Amino acid sequence: xxxxxxxxxxxxxxxxxxxxxxxxxxxxxxxxxxxxxxxxxxxxxxxxxxxxxxxxxxxxxxxxxxxxxxxxxxxxxxxxxxxxxxxxxxxxxxxxxxxxxxxxxxxxxxxxxxxxxxxxxxxxxxxxxxxxxxxxxxxxxxxxxxxxxxxxxxxxxxxxxxxxxxxxxxxxxxxxxxxxxxxxxxxxxxxx
Amino acid sequence: xxxxxxxxxxxxxxxxxxxxxxxxxxxxxxxxxxxxxxxxxxxxxxxxxxxxxxxxxxxxxxxxxxxxxxxxxxxxxxxxxxxxxxxxxxxxxxxxxxxxxxxxxxxxxxxxxxxxxxxxxxxxxxxxxxxxxxxxxxxxxxxxxxxxxxxxxxxxxxxxxxxxxxxxxxxxxxxxxxxxxxxxxxxxxxxx
Amino acid sequence: xxxxxxxxxxxxxxxxxxxxxxxxxxxxxxxxxxxxxxxxxxxxxxxxxxxxxxxxxxxxxxxxxxxxxxxxxxxxxxxxxxxxxxxxxxxxxxxxxxxxxxxxxxxxxxxxxxxxxxxxxxxxxxxxxxxxxxxxxxxxxxxxxxxxxxxxxxxxxxxxxxxxxxxxxxxxxxxxxxxxxxxxxxxxxxxx
Amino acid sequence: xxxxxxxxxxxxxxxxxxxxxxxxxxxxxxxxxxxxxxxxxxxxxxxxxxxxxxxxxxxxxxxxxxxxxxxxxxxxxxxxxxxxxxxxxxxxxxxxxxxxxxxxxxxxxxxxxxxxxxxxxxxxxxxxxxxxxxxxxxxxxxxxxxxxxxxxxxxxxxxxxxxxxxxxxxxxxxxxxxxxxxxxxxxxxxxx
DNA sequence: AATGAATGAGTTTTCATTCAT
DNA sequence: TATGAATGAAAACTCATTCAT
Numbered sequence: 017x018x019x020x021x022x023x024x025x026x027x028x029x030x031x032x033x034x035x036x037x038x039x040x041x042x043x044x045x046x047x048x049x050x051x052x053x054x055x056x057x058x059x060x061x062x063x064x065x066x067x068x069x070x071x072x073x074x075x076x077x078x079x080x081x082x083x084x085x086x087x088x089x090x091x092x093x094x095x096x097x098x099x100x101x102x103x104x105x106x107x108x109x110x111x112x113x114x115x116x117x118x119x120x121x122x123x124x125x126x127x128x129x130x131x132x133x134x135x136x137x138x139x140x141x142x143x144x145x146x147x148x149x150x151x152x153x154x155x156x157x158x159x160x161x162x163x164x165x166x167x168x169x170x171x172x173x174x175x176x177x178x179x180x181x182x183x184x185x186x187x188x189x190x191x192x193x194x195x196x197x198x199x200x201x202x203x204x205x206x207x208x
Numbered sequence: 209x210x211x212x213x214x215x216x217x218x219x220x221x222x223x224x225x226x227x228x229x230x231x232x233x234x235x236x237x238x239x240x241x242x243x244x245x246x247x248x249x250x251x252x253x254x255x256x257x258x259x260x261x262x263x264x265x266x267x268x269x270x271x272x273x274x275x276x277x278x279x280x281x282x283x284x285x286x287x288x289x290x291x292x293x294x295x296x297x298x299x300x301x302x303x304x305x306x307x308x309x310x311x312x313x314x315x316x317x318x319x320x321x322x323x324x325x326x327x328x329x330x331x332x333x334x335x336x337x338x339x340x341x342x343x344x345x346x347x348x349x350x351x352x353x354x355x356x357x358x359x360x361x362x363x364x365x366x367x368x369x370x371x372x373x374x375x376x377x378x379x380x381x382x383x384x385x386x387x388x389x390x391x392x393x394x395x396x397x398x399x400x
Numbered sequence: 401x402x403x404x405x406x407x408x409x410x411x412x413x414x415x416x417x418x419x420x421x422x423x424x425x426x427x428x429x430x431x432x433x434x435x436x437x438x439x440x441x442x443x444x445x446x447x448x449x450x451x452x453x454x455x456x457x458x459x460x461x462x463x464x465x466x467x468x469x470x471x472x473x474x475x476x477x478x479x480x481x482x483x484x485x486x487x488x489x490x491x492x493x494x495x496x497x498x499x500x501x502x503x504x505x506x507x508x509x510x511x512x513x514x515x516x517x518x519x520x521x522x523x524x525x526x527x528x529x530x531x532x533x534x535x536x537x538x539x540x541x542x543x544x545x546x547x548x549x550x551x552x553x554x555x556x557x558x559x560x561x562x563x564x565x566x567x568x569x570x571x572x573x574x575x576x577x578x579x580x581x582x583x584x585x586x587x588x589x590x591x592x
Numbered sequence: 593x594x595x596x597x598x599x600x601x602x603x604x605x606x607x608x609x610x611x612x613x614x615x616x617x618x619x620x621x622x623x624x625x626x627x628x629x630x631x632x633x634x635x636x637x638x639x640x641x642x643x644x645x646x647x648x649x650x651x652x653x654x655x656x657x658x659x660x661x662x663x664x665x666x667x668x669x670x671x672x673x674x675x676x677x678x679x680x681x682x683x684x685x686x687x688x689x690x691x692x693x694x695x696x697x698x699x700x701x702x703x704x705x706x707x708x709x710x711x712x713x714x715x716x717x718x719x720x721x722x723x724x725x726x727x728x729x730x731x732x733x734x735x736x737x738x739x740x741x742x743x744x745x746x747x748x749x750x751x752x753x754x755x756x757x758x759x760x761x762x763x764x765x766x767x768x769x770x771x772x773x774x775x776x777x778x779x780x781x782x783x784x
Numbered sequence: 785a786a787t788g789a790a791t792g793a794g795t796t797t798t799c800a801t802t803c804a805t
Numbered sequence: 806t807a808t809g810a811a812t813g814a815a816a817a818c819t820c821a822t823t824c825a826t
Contacts, residue, residue: 041233055808161374162366166389169361182353192398197358200396206384212789247791425617439787545758550773553745566737576782581742584780590768596810631812
């Protein structure tokens with residue numbers, strides 16, 4: 017495989033690691049080249065620019081994750097089943113590819129405003145699952161955006177906890193716990 | 209303007225706004241100087257470096273917020289009251305000083321690892337309130353870090369939702385809703 | 401004495417010390433103001449510029465030293481007496497005002513090309529004493545510039561040795577030794 | 593020019609010239625880049641900083657000169673022969689590479705305190721030659737630091753004289769004269 | 785006379801990108 | 806494809822000097 021696909025893979029892996037370790041803006045082409053064992057110019061054989069690399073990594077994996085979420089939720093009909101599958105997929109992803117997961121969390125806030133609200137978006141996936149459940153009366157009625165944010169928060173904030181060492185790994189051991197919390201939160205309501 | 213406090217205040221306000229609008233790393237000294245109506249060199253009379261400005265803003269306001277949380281939670285004895293007060297304080301802060309709140313959210317992940325786990329830390333404040341409640345049997349037993357992350361997620365992710373326009377302002381209208389979700393989540397347990 | 405002459409003296413003393421400790425170009429107005437306990441702007445009440453301060457200090461003391469050398473050499477008629485008096489004056493000056501002496505050595509190389517070859521110049525003083533002695537046949541015949549440089553070297557290089565701790569102070573204990581070396585060197589000739 | 597050694601050489605040559613012409617602190621990166629015909633950024637591919645360039649140039653050539661002195665003095669057994677060889681080497685160096693020689697004289701006082709007293713140091717080389725001669729009784733007994741400074745002064749101060757046009761070039765024509773002066777000075781003593 | 789905040793031109797340094805090999 | 810030296814625009818930062826008080 018002397019066609020450069022190895023180099024490309026090395027660039028991607030190294031970039032993800034450096035982005036997560038020191039931040040995206042803080043990672044220079046020089047850093048990346050040195051860590052990946054390539055020349056600085058070589059990056060430009062594979063990506064038009066540093067920004068292109070970041071966008072490429074984000075878009076590809078963000079969409080792929082959204083797609084996986086779609087697959088797993090579709091395998092269930094009830095909301096409890098869907099949410100359990102989604103939580104499990106989140107945790108599995110985090111445990112299996114922590115660096116990639118962290119990269120997506122990191123870039124998300126810088127990039128999200130630019131991301132279309134289509135179904136290639138994990139947030140949108142989750143949103144649709146929740147909207148359906150609300151229609152069916154499986155969970156309390158409240159703004160869908162709020163309900164979606166709640167579930168997202170119950171997933172992402174524990175993920176940060178693992179990253180910072182405030183929660184013990186692996187993430188997957190908390191699947192049932194988090195699922196239960198999501199259901200309880202979404203079924204709760206502020207009156208009575 | 210014979211003392212520099214007006215200039216200093218102007219720098220701080222402008223910096224917070226630019227940091228939130230375009231990102232911390234993306235904000236240059238030139239941007240800041242132009243927007244604040246000062247010379248570039250003037251910044252360095254008030255802060256040793258751009259990084260010093262960021263750290264200074266973060267540390268000051270992060271600690272002040274932690275202190276406010278401590279005040280409001282201490283006014284209640286039961287967990288429900290404490291968590292309601294905390295949620296209300298979060299939302300009030302967001303609504304009253306959105307830019308500052310967003311800045312703290314933004315910088316948090318770059319800075320948090322360096323922050324000591326003392327009580328000047330909002331996360332630590334919340335953690336202690338939760339630990340106490342768990343001891344008293346007011347909520348389910350689970351790792352404190354996880355429970356803390358859950359509440360934090362139920363607060364911060366909706367805040368992002370407001371920022372991105374997926375949830376309608378003001379934040380304060382959701383206080384009861386979020387409080388109820390926190391209580392439900394923390395009282396839930398994975399077996400049943 | 402609230403007329404500012406105290407301030408002026410403080411500026412001069414502090415400047416000399418800082419110039420010697422860290423170099424002239426390396427000493428900033430801020431350094432000077434802080435070390436002298438004055439405001440940055442105050443310097444400009446006494447000197448038109450930083451450069452003016454340097455030139456002023458140099459010119460004044462360089463000329464004063466030249467004048468002292470003139471006085472002491474004029475008190476003797478023979479070359480041996482004159483050179484002994486000159487060496488003694490150098491050493492006395494070094495011991496009594498080391499910082500000032502070092503400042504003159506330091507700035508000399510940057511400033512000398514601009515200095516007129518008049519009698520306000522220690523080097524010129526020495527040169528005239530040597531030229532006279534050569535005319536009188538008291539010392540060997542060689543280019544006056546070379547002979548002057550020799551004596552100067554026998555004085556200044558030991559002074560550096562004291563500054564760098566390679567020679568034990570005080571300088572004055574070596575007066576006879578250095579005088580003897582000067583006479584021997586000047587009386588030597590290359591053929592024999 | 594596919595390796596950067598030509599560029600590096602150009603930087604070094606130009607830097608030495610500018611440092612000598614206008615002073616080290618007074619030479620800016622812009623000056624250097626323009627005079628060397630390179631971009632400002634190019635400097636930093638070869639040296640970490642302007643200061644690194646200065647240190648690098650000094651250390652390299654200072655040590656090389658010390659090494660040459662060691663070679664030439666070792667070829668002689670008696671002190672007269674050694675000192676003659678050293679003086680000749682100094683003068684040859686000055687005449688052949690005046691700019692480099694002047695640079696070493698210039699930077700010496702800023703850098704010397706940081707320089708280790710090992711044999712890569714011309715001053716230390718000279719010092720050892722003198723210490724040996726004193727042990728053997730070839731010259732008068734006096735502090736070695738003082739004797740070393742005397743010889744150094746008899747060499748360096750005439751060098752300055754050439755630089756300032758007070759002594760006619762070439763330096764090498766004065767080898768015998770200076771050697772004789774060194775011997776006379778070192779054999780002199782203050783009593784008798 | 786003294787202050788010290790403010791200035792802005794000038795400095796060093798960084799770094800994504802280009803290009804000759 | 807890969808290299809890495811070179812670029813140059815833009816970044817952070819410095820600092821002598823000015824000026825309102």
